[in-house]
Amino acid sequence: MELIRKILLGLLLAVYAVAAQSEELTIRITQGSEKAVPIAIVPFGWQGATPLPDDVSSIVDADLNRTGYFRTLAREQMLTKPTRPEEVVFKNWQVLGQEYLVIGQITPESGRYNIDFQLFNVYKNEPLMGYKMTVPSNELRRSAHRISDLIYEKLTGKKSDFGTRIAYITSVTEPNGRRKFKLQVADADGSNPKTVAASYEPLMSPAWSPDGKMLAYVSFERKSSAIYVQVLATGNRSRVAEFPGINGAPSWSPDGSKLALTLSKDGSPDIYTLNLSTRSLTKLTSEYSIDTEPVWSPDGSSIVFTSDRGGKPQLYMMPAHGGGAKRLTFQGDYNAGAAFSSDGRNLAMVHGNHGDYRVAVMDMGSKSINVLTAGRLDESPSFSPSGGMVLYASRQGGRGVLSAVSVDGRTHQKLTLEGGAVREPAWSPQ
Template sequence: MSFFRRMLLVGLIGFHASITHAEMNIEITEGIESAMPIAIVPFGFQGASGMPVNISSIVNADLGRSGYFKTLDEQSMLSRPTTADAVRFNEWQSLGQNYLVIGQVAEGAGQYNIEFQVFDVYKGTQVLGYRMASPPSELRRTAHQISDIIYEKLTGIKGVFSGRIIYITSQSQGGNQRIHRLQVADADGFNPQTIASSPEPLMSPAWSPDGRKVAYVSFERKTAGIYVQTLATGERQKVAEFPGINGAPAWSPDGQKLALTLSKDGNPDIYVLDLSSRSLTKLTQSYAIDTEPTWSPDGSHIVFTSDRGGKPQLYIMPSSGGGEKRLTFTGDYNAGASFSPDGKNIAMVHGNRGDYRIAVMDMATRTVNVLTEGRLDESPSFAPNGNLILYASRKGGTGYLSAVSIDGKMQQKLVFDSSEVREPAWAP
C-alpha cells in the first residue's frame, strides 16, 4: 500500500469492505518446532448449579494457540485425575507429555473457588500450585489468568491471554450504506463489545496507557475529528477537529498528551495536544508528509513516518520537537512504527518491491528483521509482554488479523467468520 494511500486512510477516506463482527477463530499457521507437550485434564467440579465456563478447555485453547505448547487431546488421556494423589506419572510419560495440569472448581457463596497444579511428568514433581476465587461473571477472564500464570512459569515469558484487543470493522447495510464499528474483545476474540459505531468511517484507535480510554478518528460529522472515549462509561470528548487532516492519535506514556497528525497549517505535520489545557504544540515543519507518531516508552522521543527523503521512512526526534534524525535506510518503505514496551525494538511496516511486511528494528544495532511473508501486512501493535506483535493483513481481497512472535518463529491467523477487520491494537 502506498504511503499516500495510507495518508488518505488516516485523514481523508474510509476503508470500505463488506464486514460483519462475528467472534474470532485463531489458527496456528506456524508454531515453535520445540513446542512442549502438555496435558490439561478437565477440571473437577463440586457444586449444585454446574460450572458456567469450562475453565480447563479455555486454558487448553490458550496454551495450544500460543504455539509454544502442544496440547494433548482429551480422548487420548488414559485417566483424568483431579487431585495429586490420583496422578500416575508413568501414564503421562507413556503419552510423551512433559507437563500435566490438573484442577478443581468448587462453587461457593456467590463465587467459584479454583485450585490447580502443574507437574513435571518426567521428574514426578509439582512445579506450580495455585488457588484463586472468581465471581461467576469473571470466570472466563480468570481462566485466561490461569493460562498466563502457567505460560509464564513454563516459558519465562509473561502471558497475554487475559488481555484485550481493539479493532475496526464495517458491515454492509444494503446498497452503499455501511456501519463502521470500533470494537473491543478479549485476546481470543470472545466477548466483542462495540465502543462506537457510525455510518461514516472510524479509524486509528489507540489505547490510553492505563487501558481505560481509547482515542480514535471519526468522520461522523463528514470531516475528520479525533475523539477520546472512556470505556467504562461511554463518555467521550472531541479533542481535535481542525480544517484538513486530523489523524493518527498516539498517547504519551503518562496519558496527559496526544501526538497527532494535523494539516491545518498546510502540509501534514506532527503536533502534541495537552489534554488538560488543550494547548497545541507543533513539532515538525516540513513540506513533506509527516504522520503516524508514536512515543518511546519513557516519553523522551517520538518516532514518525515522513517522505521528506523522497520515500516513506521512519524518523526520530525528541518529544519536545527538533533534531529529527532518520532511523530506517533499508527497503523502499518503512512506516507505522510501534515501540516494544521496553523500548528496545520498533515494529514497522517494511516495504520492498511492492511487498509490505511486518519487520522489527533493534534500536541498539538498527538491525531490521522481517518477520512476515504477506504482501499487504500493516498496523503492527506490540503485546504487553513484548513477545508478540498483532497486525492486519490482506489476502485475496480479504482482510484479517494475525500475530507473530518477535523472533518470527510463531505465527497465528485470527479469523472472523465471514468477516474482515483492520487497525488492531493490543491493550497495555
C-alpha cells in the same frame, strides 16, 4: 495503493464489504515452534449443580496452544482425567509423551468460584506449582487467563499476555446495503467482544491510553475527521481535535497527559502534541513534507514518525518537545507505521520493497531490521505488552484479517471475523 493512502491519511474507504454474521474473532495457529513442549490440560472437576458458563481448562488449553511454544493434548486422547493430585498416575501421561500435566477443581461458594489447580512435571513425578483463587462468578474467563499466565511464566520464565485486550476496527455490510464500521475491544483470544463506537462513516486509528482505561480514535461520523477520547468503563467520550483538514493518528504520551497527532490545519500534515487538560497545541514539525503516524518512546523522551521528506516514506526520530529529526530507516523503499515495544528495545514497522509490504522489527540498539511476515499487504503492527508478539492487519481471501507473529518469527496466528473485515489492531498496554 492502500498503504500510500494511509500515509496520506485518506478516508480508508476501501474496507472490504461482506455480509455480517458474527462479531467474535477466531484464532488459528498457522505456524508454531518445531520444539513445542507437550502439555496436557485435563478438564477441571466441577462440583456445582448447573454447568459452568465458561470451560476454564479449555480456555487454558487454547491460551497455551496458540503461543506455539506448547502442544496441548486433545481430551479424547487422555487415558484418564484426574482432578485431584492423588488421582494422578504419571505413567499414563509418560506413555502419551507429555512433559507437563495440569489438573484442577472448581467449587461454587455464595455466587463465587473456588479454583484449585496443580502443575506437574510428568517425568520427574513431582508438582511444580499449586495455586488457589476465589473469584466472582462474572470473572471466570479472566481467571482462566490468569491460570494460563501462571503456567506460562512458570515454565518459560517469560511474561505472558493472555489476560490483555485488543482493539480493532470492523467493517460489515448490513442487509440494507449500508456499510457499518465498528471500533471493538475483545480479549486477546478474540472472545468477549464489545463495541466501543459504531458509525456509517469510517472509524480508524485506535490507540490505548497507558492505563488501558481509554481509547483515542479517529471518526468521520460528522463527515470530516475528528479525534475522540473515550472512557471504556462508562462510554463517555470527548472530541479533542476537529480542526480544518486532517485530524489523525493519535498516540498517547507515556504519562497519559498528551496526545501526539497529525494535523494539516496550517497546510501540509505536521506532528503536534495536544495537552489533554488545557487543550493547548504544540507544533513539532514544520516541513513541506507529509509528517504523520507519531508514536512516543516508552520513556517519553522521543517521538518516532513517518515522513516522506527524503522522497519516500521513512521513519524519523525527534525529541518529544520538537527539534531536529534524525532518520532511522534506510533499508527498503518504504518504512512506516512505527510501534515501540514496552521496553523500548524494538520498533515494529511496515517495511516495503518493490510493492511488498511486510511487518518488520528494528533492534533500536543495532538498528538491524528483521522481517517477520511474508504477506503482500501487511500493516498496522502493534506489540503485545510483554513485547513477545506483534499483532498486525493482513489480507486473506480478499478481506481484512488480523494476524500475530512472535518477535523471533517462529509462531504465527490468524484472527478472522466470520462474515466481516477487520483491520487496524491495537494491543492494550496491560
